[in-house]
Amino acid sequence: xxxxxxxxxxxxxxxxxxxxxxxxxxxxxxxxxxxxxxxxxxxxxxxxxxxxxxxxxxxxxxxxxxxxxxxxxxxxxxxxxxxxxxxxxxxxxxxxxxxxxxxxxxxxxxxxxxxxxxxxxxxxxxxxxxxxxxxxxxxxxxxxxxxxxxxxxxxxxxxxxxxxxxxxxxxxxxxxxxxxxxxxxxxxxxxxxxxxxxxxxxxxxxxxxxxxxxxxxxxxxxxxxxxxxxxxxxxxxxxxxxxxxxxxxxxxxxxxxxxxxxxxxxxxxxxxxxxxxxxxxxxxxxxxxxxxxxxxxxxxxxxxxxxxxxxxxxxxxxxxxxxxxxxxxxxxxxxxxxxxxxxxxxxxxxxxxxxxxxxxxxxxxxxxxxxxxxxxxxxxxxxxxxxxxxxxxxxxxxxxxxxxxxx
Numbered sequence: 579x580x581x582x583x584x585x586x587x588x589x590x591x592x593x594x595x596x597x598x599x600x601x602x603x604x605x606x607x608x609x610x611x612x613x614x615x616x617x618x619x620x621x622x623x624x625x626x627x628x629x630x631x632x633x634x635x636x637x638x639x640x641x642x643x644x645x646x647x648x649x650x651x652x653x654x655x656x657x658x659x660x661x662x663x664x665x666x667x668x669x670x671x672x673x674x675x676x677x678x679x680x681x682x683x684x685x686x687x688x689x690x691x692x693x694x695x696x697x698x699x700x701x702x703x704x705x706x707x708x709x710x711x712x713x714x715x716x717x718x719x720x721x722x723x724x725x726x727x728x729x730x731x732x733x734x735x736x737x738x739x740x741x742x743x744x745x746x747x748x749x750x751x752x753x754x755x756x757x758x759x760x761x762x763x764x765x766x767x768x769x770x771x772x773x774x775x776x777x778x779x780x781x782x783x784x785x786x787x788x789x790x791x792x793x794x795x796x797x798x799x800x801x802x803x804x805x806x807x808x809x810x811x812x813x814x815x816x817x818x819x820x821x822x823x824x825x826x827x828x829x830x831x832x833x834x835x836x837x838x839x840x841x842x843x844x845x846x847x848x849x850x851x852x853x854x855x856x857x858x859x860x861x862x863x864x865x866x867x868x869x870x871x872x873x874x875x876x877x878x879x880x881x882x883x884x885x886x887x888x889x890x891x892x893x894x895x896x897x898x899x900x901x902x903x904x905x906x907x908x909x910x911x912x913x914x915x916x917x918x919x920x921x922x923x924x925x926x927x928x929x930x931x932x933x934x935x936x937x938x939x940x941x942x943x944x945x946x947x948x949x950x951x952x953x954x955x956x957x958x959x960x961x962x963x964x965x966x967x968x969x970x971x972x973x974x975x976x977x978x979x980x981x982x983x984x985x
Contacts, residue, residue, distance in 0.1 A: 581606075581607070581655060581658055581659065583659050583894065583897075583898070584605075584606065584658070584659055584662045585606055586898050587898065587974065588602040588605060588606060588974075588978075590898065590971065591971060591974050591975060591978065594967055594971055595965065595967060595971060595975045596975075597975065597978060597979070601978065601979075601982050602978060602982075604636075604982065605635075605636060605662070605665070605978065605981065605982075608633050608634065608635040608636070608658055608661060608662070609634055609635065609636055609637060610633070610634040610708075611631065611632075611633045611634075611654065611658065612631065612632045612633070612634075612708055613629070613630075613631055613654065614629070614630040614631065614632070614701070614704045614705070615627050615628075615629060615630075616628040616629070616630050616682065616697065616700050616701050616704060617700070618693065618696050618697050618700050619696070620689070620693050620696075621690055621692055621693055628682055628683060628684050628697060628701075629682070629683045630652075630680065630681065630682040630683065630701055630704070631652070631653075631654050631657045631680060631681055632646075632657075632678065632679075632680035632705060632708060632709070632714070632716075633654075633657050633658050633660075633661035633678060633679050633680065634661070634676070634678045634708075634714050635658070635661035635662050635664065635665045635676065635677040635678060635679075636662075636665040636676045636677055636981060637676035637714075638676060638981050638982075639668060639669055639674055639675060639676050639980070639981060640668075640673075640674035640675045640676055641675060641676065641710075641711070641712050641713050641714055641715055642661070642664075642665075642675065642676040642677060642678030642713075642714040642715070643664060643668060643673075643675035643676065643677065643678055643714075643715050643717070643922060643925065643926070644660065644661055644664040644677060644678035644679040644680065644716065644717065644719075644922075645660075645679060645680070645716065645717045645718055645719025645720075645722070645748075646679075646680040646681060646682070646701075646716045646717070646718070646719055646722050646726075646730070647679075647680075647681040647682075647719035647720035647721060647722060648681070648682050648684050648685075648686045648720065648721040648722055648726075649681065649683075649684070649685070649720050649721055649871075650683060650684065650685040651683075651871075652681035652682060652683045652684075653683070656681070656872075657679045657680060657681050658679075659894060660679040660893055660894070661677050661678050661679035662677060663677065663893055663894065663914060663915055664676075664677030664678060664679055664922065665677025665977075665981065666915045666973070666974060666977040666978070667914075667915040667916075667918075667919050667922055667977075668922060669976075669977035669978075669980045669981050670915055670916060670919065670954055670958075670973050670976055670977040670980075671916075671919045671922070671923055671950050671951065671954045672950070672953075672954070672980075673922065673923060673926040673950075674926075675715070675922070675926060678714050678715075678716070679719075680705070680716060681719070682697070682701055684697065686721045694726075695729060698726045698729040698730065698733075699729050699732075699733050701730075702729060702730040702732075702733025702734060703733045703737060705730070705733075705734075706733060706734045706737040706738065707737075709734065709745060710734075710742070710745055711742055711744035711745050711929070711932075711933065715744065715745060715746065715747060715925075715929060716730060716745075716746055716747075717746065717747045717748040717921075717922075717925050718748035720796075720871070722748075724748055724749055724750040724753070724755060724760070725750065727746045727747070727748045727749045727750075727753075727755075728749055728750055728753045730745075730746050731743065731745055731746045731749060731753065731754075734746070743932040744929050744932035744933045747759070747925035747926075747928040747929050747932075748925060748928070749928070754928075754932055755928060756924060756927055756928035756931055756938065756943060757938070757939065757940045757943055758924055758927075758940055758943035758944060758947065759921075759924045759925065759927075759928055760797070760801075761801045761805075762920040762921050762923070762924035762925075762947065763797065763798040763801070763802075763891070763918050763920050763921040764797070764798050764799070764800065764801025764802035764803075764804070764805055764891075764920070765801065765805060765920050765944070765947065766917070766918065766919055766920015766921070766923065766924075766947060766951050767798070767802045767867070767889060767891050767917050767918060767920065768802055768805035768806060768809070769920070769947070769948050769951050769952060770889070770912060770916065770917050770951060770952075770955055771806070771811075771865065771889060772809070773952060773955050773956075774887065774910075774912070775788065777959075779887070779910060780864060780865070780886070780887060781864060781886060785809055785810035785811045785812075786810050786811075786812055787812070788811050788812065788864045788865065789811075789812050789813075789814045789862075789863045789864045789865070790803075790806055790811050790812065790813045790814065790863060790864065790865045790866075790867065791813075791814060791815040791816070791858060791861060791863040791865070791866050791867065791885070792813065792815070792816045792817075792867045792869050792891075793816075793817050793822075793855065793858055793859070793866070793867065793868045793869060793870055793874055793892075794816075794817065794818065794868065794869035794870030794871075794891070794892065795816050795817065795818045795834075795838060795844055795869075796818075796869070796870065798869045798891050798892075798918060798921075799816065799867070799869030799870065799891065800835060800838070802867060802869060802891060803816055803829075803831045803834075803835075804831055804832065804835065806831075807828075807829075807831040807832070812827075812828040813828060813829050813831055814826055814827075814828060814829065814861070814863060815829070815850075815853065815858055815861055815863070816829065816831075816834065816844055817844060817845075817853075817855050817858050817870075818838070818843055818844050818845075818870075819870070820843040820844075820845060821843060821844070821845035821852060821853065821854055821855065822844060822845060822852070822853045822854065822855060822857070822858045823844045823845055823847045823849075823850040823851070823852060823853070824850050824851045824852075824853045824857075824858070824861060825849060825850035825851065829847075829849065829850055830849055833847075833849065834847050834849075856879075856882070859875075859879060859882050859883055859884075860882045860883075860884055861884060862884045862885075863884065863885050863886075864885065864886050864887065865885060865886070865887045865888075865889060866883060866884075866885035866887070866888050866889075867888075867889045867890075867891045868888070868890060868891060868892045868895035868896065869891035869892050869895075870892055870895075871892060872892055872893055872894035872895055873894065873895070873897060874892060874895045874896070875888065875895065875896045875897065875900045875901075875904075876897045876899070876900050877897065877899040877900055877903070879900075880899075880900040880903045880904060881903075883904065883909065885909060886909065886910065887909065887910045887911075887912065888904060888909060888910070888911045888912070889912045889917045890911065890912060890913055890914040890917055890918070891914070891917055891918050892914065892918070893914050893918065894914060895914060896911060901968075901970065905968055910969070911968065911969065911970065912969055913969060913970035913973050915970075915973050915974070915977070916951075916954060916955060916958060916969070916973050919950075919951060919954065920947055920951060923946075923947055923950045923951065924943060924947055927943055927946060927947075957976060958972045958973050958976065959972075961975060961976060
């Protein structure tokens with residue numbers, strides 16, 4: 579992923595919609611990109627410097643919003659693209675935020691819990707001067723947790739001697755988090771898939787006849803699998819970083835989740851056949867959901883995709899070239915900025931509750947989340963049909979117009 583990806587998406591809009599280069603040019607580069615060096619004294623006596631970034635892409639619609647990820651592949655280019663996607667996403671679902679993203683180049687599996695807390699605290703102190711409840715609001719992302727968000731909140735509050743629960747979202751419930759935040763991305767994706775079924779964009783409305791494959795069994799993929807399974811969909815395969823498991827009659831997702839909680843890879847689950855991630859991509863299915871890291875479907879493997887619909891639960895899970903080929907083959911692609919927006923919508927709900935000293939119950943959060951996402955989907959569908967463009971082009975057209983017309 580790179581800024582070239584951002585420019586390609588925007589150039590595609592200029593080529594296929596009413597938007598001009600003058601309209602999109604303010605979004606070709608971020609407003610701010612902050613590089614950070616994080617020196618941490620580790621338990622073994624070593625002092626190690628970790629590289630981190632925070633990109634505040636565009637704050638036209640409000641304070642920037644976006645996750646903080648911990649991964650050895652984190653780079654400034656990756657964070658920049660993800661911040662751009664957050665700007666588009668927040669605008670599309672009509673929440674008063676701009677787009678931001680951050681990350682630290684670290685493998686959290688290779689450091690002790692104590693060292694990870696030290697790293698997070700030091701990163702939080704370094705970020706404190708550039709974030710704030712009305713400026714930039716981080717959240718969890720890949721390999722970061724509510725507990726890590728609590729550390730960031732404490733680092734900010736200590737630095738400025740204030741109480742500021744709204745500076746971070748995705749916190750634990752005891753620390754000012756919101757019910758529904760942990761399942762929100764999967765829940766939101768489920769709501770959109772249900773709309774696809776009801777509007778006959780899937781081949782059948784009978785859930786048991788709709789097969790689903792999910793690549794990735796982390797927070798988003800796991801909860802999506804649970805929601806779909808409970809609703810009667812047949813989840814035939816899932817995978818994690820070490821491989822996948824397949825059962826054409828449908829997997830017992832709750833049992834698989836328990837298996838995973840026991841520290842075992844999904845490929846070792848007994849109620850199915852172990853398959854590779856490559857085989858997962860080639861397996862015939864109604865819905866394929868990349869729900870791990872980006873660039874899951876590229877021009878190199880797009881020919882092997884054997885699905886009717888691709889729901890891009892992972893950010894940037896499908897490259898532009900691959901998407902064009904999928905659409906040419908008649909495959910429907912539901913873009914990341916819509917399908918995975920449940921996370922940022924519920925983050926907004928958490929921030930709102932913190933700012934206004936309110937506490938909503940699970941039913942309130944669920945209903946508000948559904949309304950936000952279904953409204954966004956209906957708008958995207960109507961624009962796509964009217965303009966005869968893809969769902970992604972429609973989503974971007976709506977979002978960019980809202981950003982650039984804001985005075």
